[in-house]
Amino acid sequence: MISDCPFCKKQVEGSPINKREASLLKSAYKFYSSLALPIPLVGSYIGGKVYDLFYSPEEWYHRFFCPNCKCSWIATENHPEQKTGGNKSLITIFIDNSFVIGLMEHNLYMIQTTENNIVSNTIIYKKGDDIKVNRYINETSSSSDKQFKRIQLNEGMFVGETFNNLPNGWGILFQRDGYMWYGKWEDGRKNGIGGLCDFDGSEFKVGIWKNNIMII
Numbered sequence: 001m002i003s004d005c006p007f008c009k010k011q012v013e014g015s016p017i018n019k020r021e022a023s024l025l026k027s028a029y030k031f032y033s034s035l036a037l038p039i040p041l042v043g044s045y046i047g048g049k050v051y052d053l054f055y056s057p058e059e060w061y062h063r064f065f066c067p068n069c070k071c072s073w074i075a076t077e078n079h080p081e082q083k084t085g086g087n088k089s090l091i092t093i094f095i096d097n098s099f100v101i102g103l104m105e106h107n108l109y110m111i112q113t114t115e116n117n118i119v120s121n122t123i124i125y126k127k128g129d130d131i132k133v134n135r136y137i138n139e140t141s142s143s144s145d146k147q148f149k150r151i152q153l154n155e156g157m158f159v160g161e162t163f164n165n166l167p168n169g170w171g172i173l174f175q176r177d178g179y180m181w182y183g184k185w186e187d188g189r190k191n192g193i194g195g196l197c198d199f200d201g202s203e204f205k206v207g208i209w210k211n212n213i214m215i216i
Helices: 019-036 042-054
Strands: 002-004 011-013 061-065 072-076 082-086 091-095 098-103 108-115 118-127 130-137 147-152 156-163 166-175 180-186 189-197 204-210
Touching (some): 011 061, 098 180, 108 166, 118 166
Antiparallel strands (some): 072 082, 082 091, 098 108, 108 118, 118 130, 180 189
16 A cells, blocks of 8 residues: 655555554544544544544554655555554644644644645644644744744754744654654754654653753
């Protein structure tokens, strides 16, 4: 089975996964989806689209890994346009040109929807007891000078908020070593809360980062 990378569109051949692994993944994503349902925008997006992926227990699941972006996802033969990615720590969901990326334990979400050639990006995060929302239409914000972009860095591909073509704000980095880092950036460096995890989630750490180094 062939599937297009959600980010760079490279065609990747997948490998079948066994029913036990598929069952565990379905249970995990259903659980994560239920956690996200109370969150504005994220809940309605997930509730309306993602559950379709799990309706048929007889579907054959395939795992994909993009050698360019280092991102991973799972799709089925009957629903190739619906892709779930990430791992037990960082959930990623792709449907056509739309996606949700969530570090749910820390209430960080990134959403992209595409309709009538208009690309909308939304960043949702908690600041104290308040839920904050940053919105971008075709990469542009109406409330700040930041843009939402994809940038190729030396470490890998960055997707998220930028200023002067550098990561600034919330974003995810698909590193060339296969790790993913999602969190707060400042002037092209990891600064603030962030989570680093490997391909299958067996290695995962969340903390406070300063100038690309985890300090707490």
